[in-house]
Amino acid sequence: MGKTERVKYxxxxxxxxxxxxxxxxxxxxxxxxxxxxxxxxxxxxxxPLISKYLAEKRPLERILFRPADFYEDNRIKxxxxxKAEELxxxxxxxxxxxxxxxxxxxxxxATGGLPIVPPTEGSESDGVFTxxxxxxxxxxxxxxxxARRAVVIGGGLIGVSVTEALVKRxxxxxxxxxxxRILSTILDEEMSALEKTALEQSGVNILTGHTVxxxxxxxxxxxxxxxxxxxxxxxxCGLVVVAIGVHPRTGLAASAGININRGIVVDRxxxxxxxxxxxxxxxxxxxxxIHGENRxxxxxxxxxxxxxxxxxxMAGVPTEYxxxxxxxSMNYFGLAVTTxxxxxxxxxxxxxxxxxxxxxxxxxxxxxxLVVGMVFARDVERSGIIFSLMKERxxxxxxxxxxxxxxxxxxxxxxxxxxxxxxxxxxxxx
Numbered sequence: 001m002g003k004t005e006r007v008k009y010x011x012x013x014x015x016x017x018x019x020x021x022x023x024x025x026x027x028x029x030x031x032x033x034x035x036x037x038x039x040x041x042x043x044x045x046x047x048p049l050i051s052k053y054l055a056e057k058r059p060l061e062r063i064l065f066r067p068a069d070f071y072e073d074n075r076i077k078x079x080x081x082x083k084a085e086e087l088x089x090x091x092x093x094x095x096x097x098x099x100x101x102x103x104x105x106x107x108x109x110a111t112g113g114l115p116i117v118p119p120t121e122g123s124e125s126d127g128v129f130t131x132x133x134x135x136x137x138x139x140x141x142x143x144x145x146x147a148r149r150a151v152v153i154g155g156g157l158i159g160v161s162v163t164e165a166l167v168k169r170x171x172x173x174x175x176x177x178x179x180x181r182i183l184s185t186i187l188d189e190e191m192s193a194l195e196k197t198a199l200e201q202s203g204v205n206i207l208t209g210h211t212v213x214x215x216x217x218x219x220x221x222x223x224x225x226x227x228x229x230x231x232x233x234x235x236x237c238g239l240v241v242v243a244i245g246v247h248p249r250t251g252l253a254a255s256a257g258i259n260i261n262r263g264i265v266v267d268r269x270x271x272x273x274x275x276x277x278x279x280x281x282x283x284x285x286x287x288x289x290i291h292g293e294n295r296x297x298x299x300x301x302x303x304x305x306x307x308x309x310x311x312x313x314m315a316g317v318p319t320e321y322x323x324x325x326x327x328x329s330m331n332y333f334g335l336a337v338t339t340x341x342x343x344x345x346x347x348x349x350x351x352x353x354x355x356x357x358x359x360x361x362x363x364x365x366x367x368x369x370l371v372v373g374m375v376f377a378r379d380v381e382r383s384g385i386i387f388s389l390m391k392e393r394x395x396x397x398x399x400x401x402x403x404x405x406x407x408x409x410x411x412x413x414x415x416x417x418x419x420x421x422x423x424x425x426x427x428x429x430x
Contacts, residue, residue, distance in 0.1 A: 002099025007035040007077070009314055010094060010102055012084050012252070013110030014038035015047060016300050017281030019066060020307025021108045021314070026074050029315040034076045035102060037094070041081030042134055043068055048161075048300055050137040055165035057141070060134070087256040089274045106276050106314040109253055109264060110307060113246030113282035113298050122215035127224030128240045131162040140241070144169055147238030151175075151227050153212050155182030157328065159243035160199070164332045166241075167202055174205040174235050176212055176227070186328055188343045191361060191375050198333040207235075215240055246298055248283045261285055263296045268320045270310035278314055280306035289323030289391065290341045290372050297326050327387070329380070338383040341365065341390060342373035355404040362404040369397035 009025055011018045014036050022034055042060065049063040061068070071078050079096060086095040093103045115130035117123065127147065129140050140162075150166050152159045155177030163173045175182065181192040182199070196206055207229070216226040216234070226236040248263035259265045259273035263285040270278045270286070280286065281303035285294040302324035312319035327340040342365050345352060350372070354363040358379075364386060365373030371390040376383040386403060389396060396403065 002101060004101045004103060005035065006103045008032035008105045009034045010104035011036045011108045011110060012094065013112055013281065014040065014044050014080065015110065015112055015281065016303040017110035017307035018108065019044050020304040021110065021280065021311035022074060022076055024308040024311025025315045028312065028317050035079060036076055037079040037082060037084050037096065039081065039083040040133065045134055050134055051161040051165040053134065054137040054141055055168040084252055087252050089256045089277060092276065107278065108310050108314065109277065109279040109283060110281045111249040111252060111283040114249045115242065116244045116247055117242050118244065120212060120215060122217055125215050125217040125224045126222050127238060128215055128242065130242050131158055132246060143239060144171065148172060149237040150239040150241060151235055151237040152241045152243055154243035154245065155206065156185060156243065156245055157183065157330065158245065160332050162241050162243055163199065163204055167204060172203065174207060174237065176210055176229065177206065177208045178211050180208050182206060182208065186326060186339050186343060188363060188375055191337065191377055194361065194377060195335060198335045202333050246282060248296055250283060253279065265294065269313045270306055270321060271313065278310040280310050287321055287323040288325050290325040297324055299327060301327065336378055336380050338376045338380040340374050340387050343375050351400065353400045353404050357406060364403045366400060369395040371396060
Protein backbone atom coordinates (compact mmCIF):
# COMPACT_ATOMS: atom_id res chain seq x y z
CA MET A 1 0.00 0.00 0.00
CA GLY A 2 1.50 3.34 -1.10
CA LYS A 3 1.53 6.45 1.01
CA THR A 4 -1.00 9.29 0.78
CA GLU A 5 -0.13 12.98 0.47
CA ARG A 6 -2.58 15.87 0.87
CA VAL A 7 -2.23 19.25 -0.83
CA LYS A 8 -4.42 22.25 -1.49
CA TYR A 9 -3.26 22.68 -5.09
CA UNK A 10 -2.04 19.85 -7.33
CA UNK A 11 -0.49 20.61 -10.71
CA UNK A 12 0.11 17.78 -13.18
CA UNK A 13 2.66 19.00 -15.67
CA UNK A 14 5.95 20.81 -15.10
CA UNK A 15 6.22 23.01 -18.17
CA UNK A 16 5.03 26.53 -19.07
CA UNK A 17 1.37 26.03 -18.06
CA UNK A 18 2.13 24.36 -14.75
CA UNK A 19 4.71 26.98 -13.78
CA UNK A 20 2.38 29.84 -14.75
CA UNK A 21 -0.26 28.30 -12.50
CA UNK A 22 2.08 27.86 -9.53
CA UNK A 23 3.36 31.43 -9.79
CA UNK A 24 -0.14 32.91 -9.96
CA UNK A 25 -1.27 30.86 -6.95
CA UNK A 26 1.72 32.02 -4.92
CA UNK A 27 1.01 35.67 -5.75
CA UNK A 28 -2.34 35.47 -3.94
CA UNK A 29 -1.98 32.49 -1.60
CA UNK A 30 1.35 32.43 0.22
CA UNK A 31 0.48 29.55 2.51
CA UNK A 32 -1.59 26.97 0.58
CA UNK A 33 0.38 23.80 -0.16
CA UNK A 34 1.32 23.21 -3.83
CA UNK A 35 2.61 20.04 -5.45
CA UNK A 36 3.78 19.48 -9.03
CA UNK A 37 3.80 16.04 -10.66
CA UNK A 38 5.73 15.33 -13.86
CA UNK A 39 6.78 12.15 -15.62
CA UNK A 40 9.99 13.97 -16.64
CA UNK A 41 12.76 13.97 -14.00
CA UNK A 42 14.06 17.48 -14.71
CA UNK A 43 13.36 20.89 -13.18
CA UNK A 44 11.34 23.05 -15.56
CA UNK A 45 13.22 23.73 -18.79
CA UNK A 46 12.28 25.71 -21.87
CA UNK A 47 11.08 23.19 -24.44
CA PRO A 48 11.71 25.55 -27.38
CA LEU A 49 15.41 25.42 -26.42
CA ILE A 50 15.90 21.66 -26.79
CA SER A 51 17.20 22.36 -30.30
CA LYS A 52 19.92 24.55 -28.71
CA TYR A 53 20.72 21.69 -26.32
CA LEU A 54 21.20 19.39 -29.31
CA ALA A 55 22.93 21.89 -31.62
CA GLU A 56 25.39 23.35 -29.13
CA LYS A 57 25.51 20.62 -26.49
CA ARG A 58 24.12 23.40 -24.27
CA PRO A 59 23.92 22.10 -20.67
CA LEU A 60 20.61 21.71 -18.86
CA GLU A 61 21.40 24.72 -16.64
CA ARG A 62 21.34 26.96 -19.73
CA ILE A 63 17.91 25.89 -20.92
CA LEU A 64 16.13 26.10 -17.55
CA PHE A 65 12.90 28.16 -17.58
CA ARG A 66 13.27 29.05 -13.89
CA PRO A 67 16.27 28.92 -11.50
CA ALA A 68 17.03 25.57 -9.91
CA ASP A 69 15.83 26.84 -6.49
CA PHE A 70 12.42 27.90 -7.89
CA TYR A 71 10.51 25.07 -6.18
CA GLU A 72 12.14 25.58 -2.80
CA ASP A 73 11.67 29.36 -2.94
CA ASN A 74 7.96 28.94 -3.69
CA ARG A 75 7.48 26.06 -1.25
CA ILE A 76 6.40 23.66 -3.98
CA LYS A 77 6.67 19.93 -3.36
CA UNK A 78 7.79 18.07 -6.48
CA UNK A 79 7.07 14.57 -7.70
CA UNK A 80 9.42 14.53 -10.70
CA UNK A 81 9.97 11.43 -12.80
CA UNK A 82 6.65 10.11 -11.44
CA LYS A 83 3.75 9.49 -13.82
CA ALA A 84 0.14 10.20 -12.85
CA GLU A 85 -1.71 6.98 -13.65
CA GLU A 86 -5.28 7.43 -12.36
CA LEU A 87 -7.48 10.45 -11.67
CA UNK A 88 -10.57 10.17 -9.46
CA UNK A 89 -12.46 13.47 -9.50
CA UNK A 90 -15.05 12.24 -6.98
CA UNK A 91 -12.41 11.37 -4.40
CA UNK A 92 -10.26 14.38 -5.43
CA UNK A 93 -7.27 12.06 -5.76
CA UNK A 94 -4.52 11.12 -8.20
CA UNK A 95 -2.61 7.83 -8.11
CA UNK A 96 1.03 7.93 -9.24
CA UNK A 97 2.94 5.07 -10.84
CA UNK A 98 4.86 4.46 -7.59
CA UNK A 99 1.55 3.89 -5.71
CA UNK A 100 1.61 7.32 -4.04
CA UNK A 101 -1.87 8.83 -3.78
CA UNK A 102 -2.21 12.60 -3.74
CA UNK A 103 -5.46 14.07 -2.41
CA UNK A 104 -6.12 17.61 -3.66
CA UNK A 105 -8.60 20.45 -3.27
CA UNK A 106 -7.90 22.10 -6.67
CA UNK A 107 -6.29 20.37 -9.64
CA UNK A 108 -4.61 21.73 -12.76
CA UNK A 109 -4.06 19.46 -15.78
CA ALA A 110 -1.16 20.76 -17.87
CA THR A 111 -0.34 17.39 -19.40
CA GLY A 112 0.97 18.83 -22.67
CA GLY A 113 1.05 17.15 -26.05
CA LEU A 114 2.21 13.81 -27.40
CA PRO A 115 4.17 13.55 -30.65
CA ILE A 116 2.15 12.25 -33.59
CA VAL A 117 3.77 9.04 -34.85
CA PRO A 118 1.79 7.46 -37.70
CA PRO A 119 1.91 3.66 -37.98
CA THR A 120 4.76 3.11 -40.44
CA GLU A 121 6.48 -0.14 -41.34
CA GLY A 122 9.88 -0.23 -39.62
CA SER A 123 9.16 2.65 -37.26
CA GLU A 124 10.44 0.54 -34.34
CA SER A 125 13.92 0.40 -35.93
CA ASP A 126 16.93 1.52 -33.92
CA GLY A 127 17.54 5.16 -34.84
CA VAL A 128 13.95 6.49 -35.03
CA PHE A 129 13.23 9.40 -32.71
CA THR A 130 10.69 12.10 -31.93
CA UNK A 131 11.67 15.63 -30.85
CA UNK A 132 9.47 17.21 -28.20
CA UNK A 133 11.32 16.62 -24.91
CA UNK A 134 14.80 16.96 -23.45
CA UNK A 135 15.07 13.16 -23.35
CA UNK A 136 14.43 13.09 -27.11
CA UNK A 137 17.28 15.56 -27.65
CA UNK A 138 19.56 13.55 -25.36
CA UNK A 139 18.74 10.29 -27.15
CA UNK A 140 19.51 11.84 -30.57
CA UNK A 141 22.72 13.33 -29.20
CA UNK A 142 23.89 9.89 -28.02
CA UNK A 143 23.11 8.42 -31.45
CA UNK A 144 24.88 11.02 -33.59
CA UNK A 145 28.18 9.17 -33.55
CA UNK A 146 26.46 6.42 -35.52
CA ALA A 147 24.94 8.51 -38.33
CA ARG A 148 26.06 11.10 -40.87
CA ARG A 149 22.75 11.46 -42.72
CA ALA A 150 19.27 12.01 -41.32
CA VAL A 151 15.71 12.11 -42.60
CA VAL A 152 13.29 14.45 -40.83
CA ILE A 153 9.67 13.52 -41.44
CA GLY A 154 7.67 16.75 -41.28
CA GLY A 155 8.51 20.29 -42.38
CA GLY A 156 6.71 22.18 -39.61
CA LEU A 157 8.25 24.05 -36.67
CA ILE A 158 9.51 20.92 -34.89
CA GLY A 159 10.98 19.56 -38.11
CA VAL A 160 12.79 22.77 -39.01
CA SER A 161 14.14 23.26 -35.48
CA VAL A 162 15.62 19.75 -35.27
CA THR A 163 16.96 20.12 -38.82
CA GLU A 164 18.90 23.24 -37.86
CA ALA A 165 20.32 21.47 -34.79
CA LEU A 166 21.41 18.45 -36.87
CA VAL A 167 22.99 20.64 -39.57
CA LYS A 168 24.99 22.44 -36.86
CA ARG A 169 26.20 19.01 -35.72
CA UNK A 170 27.46 18.25 -39.24
CA UNK A 171 24.61 15.96 -40.31
CA UNK A 172 23.29 15.95 -43.90
CA UNK A 173 19.49 16.32 -43.58
CA UNK A 174 16.60 15.53 -45.93
CA UNK A 175 13.15 16.85 -44.94
CA UNK A 176 10.13 14.90 -46.18
CA UNK A 177 6.97 17.05 -46.08
CA UNK A 178 3.52 15.77 -47.06
CA UNK A 179 2.17 19.22 -48.00
CA UNK A 180 3.34 21.25 -50.99
CA ARG A 181 5.56 23.53 -48.89
CA ILE A 182 7.31 23.67 -45.52
CA LEU A 183 5.83 25.50 -42.49
CA SER A 184 2.53 25.65 -44.37
CA THR A 185 0.35 25.95 -41.25
CA ILE A 186 2.00 29.17 -40.02
CA LEU A 187 3.51 30.85 -43.08
CA ASP A 188 2.12 32.09 -46.38
CA GLU A 189 3.53 30.86 -49.70
CA GLU A 190 6.03 33.68 -50.10
CA MET A 191 7.48 33.22 -46.63
CA SER A 192 7.60 29.42 -47.02
CA ALA A 193 9.66 29.96 -50.17
CA LEU A 194 12.08 32.26 -48.30
CA GLU A 195 12.48 29.65 -45.55
CA LYS A 196 13.01 26.89 -48.13
CA THR A 197 15.79 28.91 -49.77
CA ALA A 198 17.46 29.53 -46.40
CA LEU A 199 17.42 25.80 -45.61
CA GLU A 200 18.66 24.74 -49.04
CA GLN A 201 21.53 27.25 -48.87
CA SER A 202 22.61 25.43 -45.69
CA GLY A 203 22.68 22.14 -47.56
CA VAL A 204 19.27 20.77 -46.53
CA ASN A 205 17.43 18.66 -49.11
CA ILE A 206 13.65 19.26 -49.07
CA LEU A 207 11.16 16.86 -50.67
CA THR A 208 7.58 18.16 -50.56
CA GLY A 209 4.36 16.41 -51.56
CA HIS A 210 5.61 13.04 -50.29
CA THR A 211 5.12 10.69 -47.34
CA VAL A 212 7.32 7.95 -45.91
CA UNK A 213 5.79 4.52 -46.40
CA UNK A 214 8.50 2.55 -44.60
CA UNK A 215 11.59 2.96 -42.50
CA UNK A 216 14.24 0.55 -43.72
CA UNK A 217 16.83 -1.15 -41.55
CA UNK A 218 19.73 -3.56 -41.57
CA UNK A 219 18.30 -6.99 -40.88
CA UNK A 220 21.28 -8.02 -38.75
CA UNK A 221 21.21 -5.04 -36.38
CA UNK A 222 17.71 -3.54 -36.78
CA UNK A 223 19.42 -0.17 -37.28
CA UNK A 224 17.95 2.43 -39.65
CA UNK A 225 19.62 2.62 -43.07
CA UNK A 226 17.03 4.59 -45.06
CA UNK A 227 13.39 5.34 -45.78
CA UNK A 228 11.12 4.57 -48.74
CA UNK A 229 8.75 7.23 -50.05
CA UNK A 230 5.23 6.86 -51.43
CA UNK A 231 6.58 6.91 -55.02
CA UNK A 232 9.07 4.13 -54.26
CA UNK A 233 12.10 6.41 -54.00
CA UNK A 234 14.65 5.37 -51.40
CA UNK A 235 16.45 7.95 -49.23
CA UNK A 236 19.50 6.54 -47.42
CA CYS A 237 20.09 7.70 -43.83
CA GLY A 238 21.25 6.48 -40.44
CA LEU A 239 18.77 8.47 -38.36
CA VAL A 240 15.06 9.32 -38.67
CA VAL A 241 13.25 12.04 -36.70
CA VAL A 242 9.43 11.97 -36.79
CA ALA A 243 8.37 15.61 -36.47
CA ILE A 244 4.81 15.69 -37.77
CA GLY A 245 3.41 17.59 -34.79
CA VAL A 246 1.74 16.93 -31.45
CA HIS A 247 -1.76 16.11 -30.31
CA PRO A 248 -3.24 16.95 -26.90
CA ARG A 249 -2.42 14.50 -24.14
CA THR A 250 -5.91 13.95 -22.79
CA GLY A 251 -5.87 10.34 -21.55
CA LEU A 252 -5.88 11.13 -17.82
CA ALA A 253 -8.74 13.64 -18.16
CA ALA A 254 -10.76 11.36 -20.45
CA SER A 255 -10.44 8.41 -18.06
CA ALA A 256 -12.01 10.57 -15.33
CA GLY A 257 -14.97 11.53 -17.54
CA ILE A 258 -13.86 15.12 -18.12
CA ASN A 259 -15.24 16.65 -21.32
CA ILE A 260 -12.84 16.27 -24.27
CA ASN A 261 -13.18 17.53 -27.82
CA ARG A 262 -9.82 17.72 -29.63
CA GLY A 263 -8.32 18.80 -26.32
CA ILE A 264 -9.61 19.18 -22.77
CA VAL A 265 -12.54 21.62 -22.99
CA VAL A 266 -12.24 24.64 -20.70
CA ASP A 267 -14.21 27.85 -20.18
CA ARG A 268 -12.73 31.36 -20.07
CA UNK A 269 -11.67 30.72 -16.45
CA UNK A 270 -9.79 27.57 -17.58
CA UNK A 271 -12.27 25.36 -15.72
CA UNK A 272 -13.03 21.91 -17.11
CA UNK A 273 -16.41 20.16 -16.93
CA UNK A 274 -15.41 18.74 -13.53
CA UNK A 275 -15.66 21.01 -10.45
CA UNK A 276 -12.27 22.03 -9.02
CA UNK A 277 -10.38 20.75 -12.08
CA UNK A 278 -8.68 23.21 -14.44
CA UNK A 279 -6.59 22.73 -17.58
CA UNK A 280 -4.29 24.76 -19.81
CA UNK A 281 -1.51 24.49 -22.37
CA UNK A 282 -1.11 22.03 -25.23
CA UNK A 283 -3.60 19.59 -23.67
CA UNK A 284 -6.47 22.09 -23.58
CA UNK A 285 -8.80 23.80 -26.05
CA UNK A 286 -8.74 27.47 -25.09
CA UNK A 287 -10.31 30.64 -26.46
CA UNK A 288 -8.74 31.98 -29.67
CA UNK A 289 -9.58 35.69 -30.08
CA ILE A 290 -9.05 35.62 -33.85
CA HIS A 291 -11.38 32.71 -34.53
CA GLY A 292 -13.79 33.55 -31.70
CA GLU A 293 -13.89 29.94 -30.49
CA ASN A 294 -11.94 27.41 -28.46
CA ARG A 295 -9.04 25.81 -30.31
CA UNK A 296 -5.91 23.80 -29.59
CA UNK A 297 -2.98 26.21 -29.98
CA UNK A 298 0.15 24.42 -28.75
CA UNK A 299 2.50 27.35 -28.19
CA UNK A 300 4.57 28.24 -25.12
CA UNK A 301 3.29 31.80 -24.33
CA UNK A 302 -0.38 30.73 -24.48
CA UNK A 303 0.33 27.84 -22.11
CA UNK A 304 1.99 30.14 -19.59
CA UNK A 305 -0.74 32.82 -19.73
CA UNK A 306 -3.50 30.20 -19.55
CA UNK A 307 -1.75 28.72 -16.53
CA UNK A 308 -1.69 32.08 -14.78
CA UNK A 309 -5.43 32.52 -15.35
CA UNK A 310 -6.05 29.01 -14.00
CA UNK A 311 -3.87 29.71 -10.95
CA UNK A 312 -5.68 32.91 -10.01
CA UNK A 313 -9.05 31.18 -10.30
CA MET A 314 -7.87 28.14 -8.32
CA ALA A 315 -6.75 30.51 -5.56
CA GLY A 316 -10.14 32.23 -5.49
CA VAL A 317 -9.42 35.35 -7.58
CA PRO A 318 -11.93 35.35 -10.49
CA THR A 319 -9.93 36.00 -13.66
CA GLU A 320 -10.96 35.66 -17.31
CA TYR A 321 -8.64 34.47 -20.08
CA UNK A 322 -8.63 37.16 -22.75
CA UNK A 323 -7.68 34.66 -25.41
CA UNK A 324 -4.61 33.76 -27.37
CA UNK A 325 -3.97 32.79 -30.97
CA UNK A 326 -1.35 31.06 -33.07
CA UNK A 327 1.83 33.10 -32.71
CA UNK A 328 5.43 32.20 -33.48
CA SER A 329 8.70 34.05 -33.35
CA MET A 330 11.57 32.07 -34.78
CA ASN A 331 15.04 32.43 -36.19
CA TYR A 332 16.18 29.34 -38.05
CA PHE A 333 19.05 29.32 -40.55
CA GLY A 334 19.60 33.05 -39.99
CA LEU A 335 16.11 34.12 -41.02
CA ALA A 336 14.13 35.97 -38.31
CA VAL A 337 10.38 35.48 -38.73
CA THR A 338 7.38 36.55 -36.63
CA THR A 339 3.93 35.31 -37.50
CA UNK A 340 0.53 35.39 -35.80
CA UNK A 341 -3.10 34.64 -36.54
CA UNK A 342 -4.17 33.90 -40.11
CA UNK A 343 -1.20 33.97 -42.50
CA UNK A 344 -3.13 32.88 -45.61
CA UNK A 345 -6.69 34.22 -46.00
CA UNK A 346 -9.17 31.36 -46.55
CA UNK A 347 -11.53 33.36 -48.80
CA UNK A 348 -12.15 36.70 -50.51
CA UNK A 349 -13.63 38.41 -47.44
CA UNK A 350 -10.10 39.24 -46.23
CA UNK A 351 -7.70 41.89 -47.49
CA UNK A 352 -3.91 41.91 -47.30
CA UNK A 353 -1.25 44.60 -47.42
CA UNK A 354 2.40 43.73 -47.87
CA UNK A 355 5.80 45.20 -48.55
CA UNK A 356 9.09 43.72 -49.69
CA UNK A 357 12.18 45.86 -49.20
CA UNK A 358 15.90 45.17 -48.75
CA UNK A 359 15.25 41.45 -48.30
CA UNK A 360 12.59 42.01 -45.61
CA UNK A 361 8.95 41.01 -45.93
CA UNK A 362 5.93 42.40 -44.11
CA UNK A 363 2.37 41.24 -44.60
CA UNK A 364 -0.75 42.08 -42.61
CA UNK A 365 -4.10 40.30 -43.07
CA UNK A 366 -7.29 42.25 -42.27
CA UNK A 367 -11.01 41.60 -42.06
CA UNK A 368 -13.67 44.26 -41.47
CA UNK A 369 -11.01 46.78 -40.48
CA LEU A 370 -9.40 44.49 -37.89
CA VAL A 371 -5.94 42.92 -38.05
CA VAL A 372 -6.38 39.12 -38.06
CA GLY A 373 -2.94 37.95 -39.14
CA MET A 374 0.63 38.94 -39.89
CA VAL A 375 3.88 37.60 -41.30
CA PHE A 376 7.13 39.56 -40.81
CA ALA A 377 10.58 38.45 -41.97
CA ARG A 378 14.02 39.92 -41.24
CA ASP A 379 12.70 43.36 -40.18
CA VAL A 380 10.51 42.09 -37.31
CA GLU A 381 11.07 44.93 -34.83
CA ARG A 382 7.59 46.46 -35.19
CA SER A 383 5.66 43.20 -35.36
CA GLY A 384 4.85 43.59 -31.64
CA ILE A 385 2.86 46.75 -32.33
CA ILE A 386 0.86 44.93 -35.03
CA PHE A 387 0.19 42.06 -32.62
CA SER A 388 -1.07 44.54 -30.00
CA LEU A 389 -3.50 46.04 -32.53
CA MET A 390 -4.61 42.51 -33.36
CA LYS A 391 -5.03 41.44 -29.75
CA GLU A 392 -6.87 44.61 -28.72
CA ARG A 393 -9.15 44.47 -31.78
CA UNK A 394 -8.31 48.04 -32.84
CA UNK A 395 -10.11 49.17 -36.00
CA UNK A 396 -7.44 50.32 -38.48
CA UNK A 397 -9.70 50.97 -41.45
CA UNK A 398 -8.07 53.51 -43.77
CA UNK A 399 -4.64 52.94 -42.20
CA UNK A 400 -3.91 49.56 -43.78
CA UNK A 401 -0.94 50.62 -45.92
CA UNK A 402 0.72 52.40 -42.99
CA UNK A 403 0.97 49.08 -41.11
CA UNK A 404 3.67 47.77 -43.47
CA UNK A 405 5.43 51.09 -44.11
CA UNK A 406 9.17 51.31 -43.51
CA UNK A 407 8.76 53.99 -40.84
CA UNK A 408 5.65 52.54 -39.17
CA UNK A 409 5.34 53.16 -35.43
CA UNK A 410 2.67 53.86 -32.85
CA UNK A 411 2.59 57.53 -33.84
CA UNK A 412 1.62 56.50 -37.38
CA UNK A 413 -1.79 55.74 -35.86
CA UNK A 414 -4.51 58.19 -34.84
CA UNK A 415 -3.84 60.01 -31.58
CA UNK A 416 -6.63 58.28 -29.65
CA UNK A 417 -4.93 54.95 -30.34
CA UNK A 418 -1.34 55.84 -29.50
CA UNK A 419 -1.99 58.09 -26.52
CA UNK A 420 -3.57 55.26 -24.51
CA UNK A 421 -0.75 52.88 -25.39
CA UNK A 422 2.04 55.32 -24.56
CA UNK A 423 0.10 56.57 -21.53
CA UNK A 424 0.58 60.14 -22.72
CA UNK A 425 -1.81 62.45 -20.85
CA UNK A 426 -4.02 64.68 -22.96
CA UNK A 427 -2.45 68.08 -23.53
CA UNK A 428 1.16 66.80 -23.57
CA UNK A 429 2.79 67.63 -26.88
CA UNK A 430 -0.08 69.88 -27.97
